[in-house]
Amino acid sequence: MADDLFKALADATRRTILDELAERSGQTLFEICARLSTRHGLGISRQAVSQHLTVLEAAGLVETRREGRCKFHDLNTAPLRRITERWPAPPVPNPEDSTR
Amino acid sequence: MADDLFKALADATRRTILDELAERSGQTLFEICARLSTRHGLGISRQAVSQHLTVLEAAGLVETRREGRCKFHDLNTAPLRRITERWPAPPVPNPEDSTR
DNA sequence: TCGACAGGCAAGTGAATACTTGCCTATTGT
DNA sequence: ACAATAGGCAAGTATTCACTTGCCTGTCGA
Numbered sequence: 001m002a003d004d005l006f007k008a009l010a011d012a013t014r015r016t017i018l019d020e021l022a023e024r025s026g027q028t029l030f031e032i033c034a035r036l037s038t039r040h041g042l043g044i045s046r047q048a049v050s051q052h053l054t055v056l057e058a059a060g061l062v063e064t065r066r067e068g069r070c071k072f073h074d075l076n077t078a079p080l081r082r083i084t085e086r087w088p089a090p091p092v093p094n095p096e097d098s099t100r
Numbered sequence: 101m102a103d104d105l106f107k108a109l110a111d112a113t114r115r116t117i118l119d120e121l122a123e124r125s126g127q128t129l130f131e132i133c134a135r136l137s138t139r140h141g142l143g144i145s146r147q148a149v150s151q152h153l154t155v156l157e158a159a160g161l162v163e164t165r166r167e168g169r170c171k172f173h174d175l176n177t178a179p180l181r182r183i184t185e186r187w188p189a190p191p192v193p194n195p196e197d198s199t200r
Numbered sequence: 201t202c203g204a205c206a207g208g209c210a211a212g213t214g215a216a217t218a219c220t221t222g223c224c225t226a227t228t229g230t
Numbered sequence: 231a232c233a234a235t236a237g238g239c240a241a242g243t244a245t246t247c248a249c250t251t252g253c254c255t256g257t258c259g260a
Binding site for chain 2: 002007012015022083086
């Protein structure tokens, strides 16, 4: 459902994680933790970040690939398209278009 | 903040209200209530809808105009642009671009 | 093989929030 | 003037959800 997508975007920490992945793709859980702490001043436990990543993955916004004991996370912005598609911009009310 | 926008979109009922306003602009509170009930099968109180509209207005997704005792609600999709602007689509990995 | 590293699972807690109920204000028509 | 209509305010409740704590699994290097 679209519910997963919007629920995922509803949390500020998750949006910051998306920002991080947009800037540097393919980070591991620990890398994300470290960068949230140092660059964004977020004091947050590893498990909390892990749970956020689960939610983001359920929404299709994050894709993961495993290599050995490491799990890399990549951003996928495709689901965001559905938002602007659902509520498209209104047809431009052309001022010339005083038809009738 | 962007927080208002995403919080507003997080609720399924509010998204349905946006759908309704996208289809027919300028509805009053009671109109929205009636159409949520008949067309979407949502049994929800008037006050609940009113609270949702307050949230949507705070997010800038709904704009209102008063005329006498009636208050008309209009959809504004502009804030949605900021979402796709924040996480733009990645540069297309051109297959020809085996530079090196 | 053993310890360190990367991550997962699950229960518990506290805060945010969707919804209801009850009452109040303002405008309109008769 | 009065009733009906359109909407607002505020407190209470119940659910959702973010986060923590504690423990477990799997992989890599020495």
